[in-house]
Amino acid sequence: MRIILILTLALGGAAPAAAQPGRQTPADPAANRDAREKRDQPAPRAPAGIHHRIVSNPDDTYRVQLPRAVLNRSITIANVGADPVVNPRLIANGRRNWFSTADILAGIVTPGMSDRDKALAIWRFLVDNRYHDAPAHQDIEMHDPVRFLNVYGYGFCDDSATNFMVLAGQAGLKARVWGLSGHVVPEAWFEGGWRMLDPDGKIYYLEDDGHAIAGVKTLEQRPDLIHKYPSPYYTNAEKLIAIYCSADDNKLAEGYRKRSEAVHTMAFTLRPGESLTRHHDNWGVYFTSHSSAREPRNTAREHFGNGTFAFAPVFENDIFRKGADSVSNLRAERAGDTWVLASDHGEGSLVYRFASPYPYLDGWVKIAGHGRVALAFSETGDTWSEIWTSVPGAKVDTTVRLGGYFRTRTGRPTYAYRLKLTLDGQV
Template identity: 30%
Template sequence: MAIAALLLILLAGAITMYNTRSQIYENIMASEFRPILGADKIEFQKNIKQLRQILSEGCELNHTQIEINQLSNQVNAIKFGLVYDMNEAKKELMQLYIKTNQELKQCYGSPRSNNKLNITLKLDLKNNSAKIDLRNQSLINDFVEIKNIGKNSIEPKIIINQNDYSSMNSIKDTIINGNLSDHEKALNIWEFVVAHRYHYANPVKAYYELSPLNALNDWGYHNCGNAARMIIALAQTANMQAREVRLLGHIVSEVYYDDKWHMFDADGEVIYYLDGQVASVDEISDHLYLIDQTESQIYSNEYLKRAYSKKVTVIYPNLRSETHSYKLGLGESILLKSHNDGYYFASENYSMPPKFSNAYFKYQKYILSDQIVELEYPYPFVCGNIVGSDEIYFSRNGWIWYRIPDNDFTDLLNNGGGRPDTKIYLKFKKPGIYKIMTCVQLSSYSIPILEPNSINSINFVDEFSGENASVSVTFGLIDSS
C-alpha cells in the first residue's frame, strides 16, 4: 500500500509539472491518494475564513469557534501526506457549516409565514390533469408533496404549465416550439440556461463529470464550463452543431447556423452582436470593443477582454442522452420545498449556496430481521434519519457497514469532498415498522411549483407502473405580502 501510494505521488508530481489535462492526470487528481498540495491547504483555510465571517454576523456560538480553531490547527500541522488524510477534517468543516446555518436560523427565527392554503389533487392516468387559478391572489407556492396512493411502484412526473425537465428532449420541446429560425432556437436555449442557473462555485470538483441534466435538476449553480455544456447539450438535441471553446480563464459555447459560428455565454449572461448577428469567438477576439457595448453582470469587461485574447482549446463534445427520474414505492412520498433547510453538499467551496432547495423522501414499511433496504434517487443525499429500533447499519457500497448513531445517518453520508451519495444501503437487525426519511438537495429552478398570478395547468405522467398509477399531490401556499 505504501509503495503504491508513493508511486502515485511521484506520478502525480511528474504529470503536474507538465501541466497536462490528460485522463491519467485527471484520474490521479480525483483520487484520495494524491499528495496534499499547497492549494488544498489554502482552499481549506479560505473556507475556515468564510465560516468565521458567518459567525461574526451575530449570535454567540463560542463552541463553534473552538471547533474551527481545532480544525485549522489540525490541517496546518500536516507536513506531508495524502489528500485522504485531510478528508475527515474537510467533512468536519462541512458539517460545521451545516450546523452553523441551522443554529443561525434558530437564532434569527424563520422569516417564512405559516401556510395559508393547501390544495390537494388526486390524479391517475385516466384523470391526469387539473388547473389551479392563482390570479388576483397574493399567494406563492411554498412546497409540493407527491404521494403514491396506487397499488404499484411509480416513476411520477408532475408537469406544471408544460415545463418538463426530465430529459433534454422534454426541455427542448418546452423551449423550442413553432416554426423558429435557427437563430431563434439558439437564443431560446441561451435564455433558458441563463434563467435556470446562476454563477457559483462548482458543487463537485472539476475532475468529476457533471452532466447537463444533473446540473439543471440537482444543483442550479455551477461554473462557466457546465453552463456551456448545458447549451451544447440542448443545441445538439435540437439537431444543431455546437462546440465548447476554452478561452483564457473562461469557457463559452458556440452554435453553428447561417453558415457560421455564434458565441453564447450563459455563465457570463452575455452575447455580442456584430453587424446585426450574434458574433463568434473569433469575431469578438478581433473586435474587443464589442465587450464594452454589452456589460456582463458576472465578469468585468477587463476580465473578458483578457479571456478573449487567446482561444486555448476547441472541443466538440458528444453529450449523452439521459433521463432524470425517481421511483416512489407503495405509500412513499416526496416533499419538495421551494426553499431549503440548510442541508447541502459541497466539495470545494463549503459556504452555503445563495439559492437551492431541499426535498424529503418519506418511506414507511414493515421490515424483516437482517433485511437490507436499498435507497437510490437521482439527487444528492444530504441528511437522513429513521424512526424505529436503534440497531440499524449504514453502507455506501453494500459490504462495509457502520452502525447508525441515534438513528440519524446524516454524518455518515459523504460530504465535504468527492462525490455526493445518490445510493445507500440500510440494514435492520430487528423486525418492525420503520419510518425512513431521506433528505436530498435539488435545484430550486426545476421543482414543479405553481406560478403566482396565473392559471396553472397540472399534468401527471407515469411510464413505469402501468394502469394502476395514482398520486395525491398537495400544493402548500403562503402569503407573499
C-alpha cells in the first residue's frame, strides 16, 4: 500500500477562525451553470509549500508539522500504489476526528463525566461547531451528526436540537425534542429532571439556586429567567418569552426521533490511481433541496468548500481490475509508451462503483482512443442511462459531463453511483 499526501499551503497571515476542511460542497446543474462557467475547475492559489509522503504500512500514521500562521488551501490524498487504500483519515492538531458518531463523542465526553457534564459538553460542542443557516434538507439528511458536522455544518434550530438528542442518546442520556411553535429545542434528563440546553440559541437558563438548569416546563412559567440570561443569538427576549410561555402550543416533537439516525461515516476507498482533494475554497456548487434554497453563507467564519475525487485507472499489470464491479472481455495492452484498455474480439465492458462520504455534485469523464465507446450511468446498478456514445469509426477524444445525473436540488443527494464503459476498440 502506497499513498501520497499533498498539502497546498499559503504561509503568512492568520487562518479563518472556524474554517473546516472538507465541509460540504453545500445543486441542479442548471442552477449552478453560471457559477461553473466562471469557476469550472478549482483554481487554488499558488502554494508556498507542498508536502509529499509515501506511506507503505497499512496502519501508518504520518504527521506534518506546519509553521504557525498557515492557511490551508487544499489537501490531497492520492493512492499511488497497487492496492486499494481503505478509510484514510485526516486529523488536524489531534482534534476533529469526526469519522463516525462514536468518534465525535470520543472527542466530547470523557470517562467519569457526570450526566450533567456530558450534556453541557455536547451543547458546547454544537454551539462551537455549527452555525444557523437554512439547511440543505428538511428531513433526516441533516439529522445525523456525521453528515450535519462533516458535510454541512449549518442548519436551523430543529437540526441542532435533533443532533443534540442523537449525540446525547449515543452518550447514554435520555433526550428529547420540543416544538415551541416558532423554535425547536432539546432537553436531556439529568439531576432528577428534564433540562433544556439550546445549541442554536447558544443558551441555557439557570434556576434560582444558580445551579439547576431549567427545563421547558419551568420556562413556561418563568419569563424572568429568559430576561435574566439573554440569548447571544436570539436577542429579542420578548419574542423568546412569547414562544416559551405560550404553553398551549408547546409540544413534544417525537417525529424528530423517527427522522434522525447515527449511521453515516466518512468511509471511502481510494483505488490505485484515485485521489481525493479537499479545497478550503469553493467554486459555487452545492446541494440543497430545502424550500428556502440558496447558496450557503461564504464568509471567513461561516464557510463551505468543494472537493474532487479523481480516478485514472492503472492499466499496467491489470491493476485496473482492483476495485472494479465487473470487467468483461477487456484486456490491458501497451501502446507505445503507455498502457491502454482494449476489447478482446468484440465488445467488452468495465463497471466501477463510486462512493463518497460527501455528496456528488458534478463530474467529468475524459475518454480518448478509437473504436466504438459508450458510457452509461446508474445509481443502483439495476437500470442504466446511456450518457454518451461515440461516432462509429471516429477517433475519440472528449470529456463527458455527468452533472445532470446527480440530485442537487431535489430529495436527498447522491452519495454513490456506477459508471459503465462499453468498448469495441481501444481507449
